Amino acid sequence: MNWFFVLISRWLGADARSVRALTRAFLIMDLRQQHYAAATATRPSHLLSPLFLVVAQCLTMSAAMCLILLARVEVFFFAFANLTLSLLVLATTIIVEFHEIVLNPDDLDIIRHRPISSRTYTLARLLNLGFYWSLMYLALNLLPILIGAGLKDAGWWYAPAYLLVSGFASLIVAALTILLLSMISSGPRLEAVKNVLAWTQILLILVVGYGGQFMLRDTNHAVQMWAAKPPSWATWIPTFQLASLIDRFADHPRANEWLGIFGLFALSSFVLTLAAARLNHLYANMDFSPNRLSRTIKMPQVGRLTNRGFDWLLGSSSARLGFWLGRVQLRRDTNLLLRCLLPLQYPIALVVLGTWTGQFSNPCVVFDPTRTLLPSLAVFLCALAVPVMIYQLAFCADYSGSWLLMTGPLGDRQGFVQGIATALIAMLLTPLALILLGLLWYLWRDESAAALHAILAWLWCWPAARAGVWLVLPAPPFSVSTTRGVSLGLPPLPFASLTLLAMFFTSLHTMFAHLTYYWPIALGLPIAIWFVLEFPAGKRLEKLWNAA
Amino acid sequence: MIAVRNLVKEYGGKRVVDGVNFSVQPGEITAYLGPNGAGKSTTIKMIVGLLKPTAGQVLICDHDIASDPLSAKKCLGYVPENSAIYATLTPQEYLSLVADLHGMDLELASERIDRLLQGFDLGQVAARQISTLSRGQRQKVLLSGGLLPDPPVLILDEPLQGLDANSVSMLRKMLQQMASRGKTILLCSHILAVVEKLCDRVLLLHQGRLTANEPTQQLIKKSEDGTLESVFCELTRTEQIEQGTRDFLQALSRTVNPPQ
Known part of the structure; x- marks a missing residue:
């Protein structure tokens, strides 16, 4: 095996010993990345690698898709849906989570002055990515291969067909993703693409999670009908062609099908070679360092941090400072903003699917829980997103500067964190509440009910922020480095409790929203809870600051 | 020169x-x-x-x-100013990586790594991740990396x-x-x-x-x-x-x- 590796390396113009040393070092470092449990203050025995969480997420999505489709569709649609999910998740995960494996500007300072050729570095980085590719490939395709083999029209050839087609297609997608990343390089454009792709992931979760439960209740068998008679435009989707190849191959492979597989192999080899050549070129020319030219940021007055009209609302100077810092970090740390936007997928998904399936009626007028549950839930899910956002605030690209917050004479820590939470609500949740207002107004033609629901969602964000500080904030804001998969590391028990509470209030809302006397209580309750939570949240902050 | x-x-x-x-x-x-x-x-x-x-x-x-x-x-041996180093590796691992990248003889590399670690008083922390070391100790690891290939x-x-x-x-x-x-x-x-x-x-x-x-x-x-x-x-x-x-x-x- 060793001689084979040396031979291949030499053939590719790389130094086998350096490739092995670099790959080993890259993998050791990746597996030793900070574990989320360290940030949530759990015991060392509870440590979980963020990598594990990413793989688990892929596996869960794949399992959900398989279970939804099992016994409902035939091989073609089963393969089509699973391949589409698998390839999209693979591409978005490489860009959102693993892009720096392919192009890591930090490597320049650490190993660029060592006597290694660009081909050696490229091969080591590709092997490094190959490790993640293998894990994600297995997580996303193992279940479709095993479960799909049990479909009634799947022949003996189904498993090898799916294995080969999904394998080559995944390689093509990974290589194309590398090419895309190498073309947009880094800096603001990469951040923009990451944002778009992260929202694609949100859309996928929406489709798999909520679309799946819609399918289970769909008495018209819309998906089965679509699968049986797909529209003509669907043939342009690449996974449609791949799925039909699997379908034909699974039945009985003939020369054409083997030719198709060979074509995929040739294409994957070609795209992979292109990607490797591009990486090699970039590394040889040192052309992937981030854009170090910073833009000038003007301040209205030297020595004064202004919050554009919010200062009077914030009260203490600590709150003003917190608001300013929160606003600045959310604007300049795109990754933080993205992680804060992710939990909004749930209310957005509910609104979209509820509207689409006609289950989004006005709870003030209609007394039918099957039609009013989703709008009620959307209201409380807006608030439930806030603790997740509060959790994310602890992790920041600028974490190394947090010593200033720890050592500075910050008297009112509660006010400081409240200021940050206010920035979060002002920047993300107020626009969401306004969108909700407009949408409900349009759907229900009832401005007062729409306004009441939007205000209720907005009001609940405030106590939810304090509950987040009390129960889920793992460290002082902006003080922990961001690591791969960190956005998934929410402490499960407190978050499950908050979810149960949101469900409870949703049930009450569904049952009593049509009663007039319900509304003063509903609007007053979040304010009261906000005051009640001041003490435990303050205690928690003391503890976090002392621990830091 | x-x-x-x-x-x-x-x-x-x-x-x-x-x-x-x-x-x-x-x-x-x-x-x-x-x-x-x-x-x-x-x-x-x-x-x-x-x-x-x-x-x-x-x-x-x-x-x-x-x-x-x-x-x-x-x-060339180079010691950068900004402590650019793979901080999740241990000093031993980092120096072995440097030795491999320079294609050093394994026995010679092992002997030199041992000497450098002892000389810079890093023996006690040789198996700890660099991220947990003090700034001075990190600097010593960087220096060792620069000197190792001689x-x-x-x-x-x-x-x-x-x-x-x-x-x-x-x-x-x-x-x-x-x-x-x-x-x-x-x-x-x-x-x-x-x-x-x-x-x-x-x-x-x-x-x-x-x-x-x-x-x-x-x-x-x-x-x-x-x-x-x-x-x-x-x-x-x-x-x-x-x-x-x-x-x-x-x-x-x-x-x-x-x-x-």
């Missing part, structure tokens, strides 16, 4: 290094000095192949770093930062020994007292241009009080510094109300 010819680096039309020329001979320890932002680190990065120059040429042991980077880098050319960018007095003394002796064995050493440092004692020659960079390239003792003789510091200040001072200091002290002496 190191030969730098007409080296230029431009960022967005602005020249940060402007036609720098010098050479460092084997057996010589040369200091590369300059005020903050003078272009020292940019020059060093171009010399070691981290940055592409806009114009000019760098030769390391007669190998052009641009056209023959592998041969040039094989002759290259003919050593380039050290602020190598003394974070080191205790014993380690500084040890490094000084080590560098003197290495120079006497014919190594070419280029040293960037702001600690002028160490430079005075250690370096044979001083290169002084100011606003991207070399303003001095002379033997250390000859340069010191030119100063009023016989120190390198006064030469440095004389050659790099701008008129605003004294005025700025006066203004700042004046601002400090004003009574202000405590913040609300």
Whole structure:
């Protein structure tokens, strides 16, 4: 095996010993990345690698898709849906989570002055990515291969067909993703693409999670009908062609099908070679360092941090400072903003699917829980997103500067964190509440009910922020480095409790929203809870600051 | 040896290094000095192949770093200024990686790693992740990485930062020994007292241009009080510094109300 590796390396113009040393070092470092449990203050025995969480997420999505489709569709649609999910998740995960494996500007300072050729570095980085590719490939395709083999029209050839087609297609997608990343390089454009792709992931979760439960209740068998008679435009989707190849191959492979597989192999080899050549070129020319030219940021007055009209609302100077810092970090740390936007997928998904399936009626007028549950839930899910956002605030690209917050004479820590939470609500949740207002107004033609629901969602964000500080904030804001998969590391028990509470209030809302006397209580309750939570949240902050 | 010819680096039309020329001979320890932002680190990065120059040429042991980077880098040991290191590796792992990248003989590498770890007092922490080490210990790991392949050319960018007095003394002796064995050493440092004692020659960079390239003792003789510091200040001072200091002290002496 060793001689084979040396031979291949030499053939590719790389130094086998350096490739092995670099790959080993890259993998050791990746597996030793900070574990989320360290940030949530759990015991060392509870440590979980963020990598594990990413793989688990892929596996869960794949399992959900398989279970939804099992016994409902035939091989073609089963393969089509699973391949589409698998390839999209693979591409978005490489860009959102693993892009720096392919192009890591930090490597320049650490190993660029060592006597290694660009081909050696490229091969080591590709092997490094190959490790993640293998894990994600297995997580996303193992279940479709095993479960799909049990479909009634799947022949003996189904498993090898799916294995080969999904394998080559995944390689093509990974290589194309590398090419895309190498073309947009880094800096603001990469951040923009990451944002778009992260929202694609949100859309996928929406489709798999909520679309799946819609399918289970769909008495018209819309998906089965679509699968049986797909529209003509669907043939342009690449996974449609791949799925039909699997379908034909699974039945009985003939020369054409083997030719198709060979074509995929040739294409994957070609795209992979292109990607490797591009990486090699970039590394040889040192052309992937981030854009170090910073833009000038003007301040209205030297020595004064202004919050554009919010200062009077914030009260203490600590709150003003917190608001300013929160606003600045959310604007300049795109990754933080993205992680804060992710939990909004749930209310957005509910609104979209509820509207689409006609289950989004006005709870003030209609007394039918099957039609009013989703709008009620959307209201409380807006608030439930806030603790997740509060959790994310602890992790920041600028974490190394947090010593200033720890050592500075910050008297009112509660006010400081409240200021940050206010920035979060002002920047993300107020626009969401306004969108909700407009949408409900349009759907229900009832401005007062729409306004009441939007205000209720907005009001609940405030106590939810304090509950987040009390129960889920793992460290002082902006003080922990961001690591791969960190956005998934929410402490499960407190978050499950908050979810149960949101469900409870949703049930009450569904049952009593049509009663007039319900509304003063509903609007007053979040304010009261906000005051009640001041003490435990303050205690928690003391503890976090002392621990830091 | 190191030969730098007409080296230029431009960022967005602005020249940060402007036609720098010098050479460092084997057996010589040369200091590369300059005020903050003078272009020292940019020059060093171009010399070691981290940055592409806009114009000019760098030769390391007669190998052009641009056209023959592998041969040039094989002759080079570099200690960066910004503690750039793989912090999740242990010192042992990091040094083994360096040995592998330089294609060192395994037995020789193992012996040298052991000696370096003991010499820099890193034996106790050799199996701990670098991220958990102190700044000084990290710096020692970086130094060890630079010294491990025993290259003919050593380039050290602020190598003394974070080191205790014993380690500084040890490094000084080590560098003197290495120079006497014919190594070419280029040293960037702001600690002028160490430079005075250690370096044979001083290169002084100011606003991207070399303003001095002379033997250390000859340069010191030119100063009023016989120190390198006064030469440095004389050659790099701008008129605003004294005025700025006066203004700042004046601002400090004003009574202000405590913040609300």
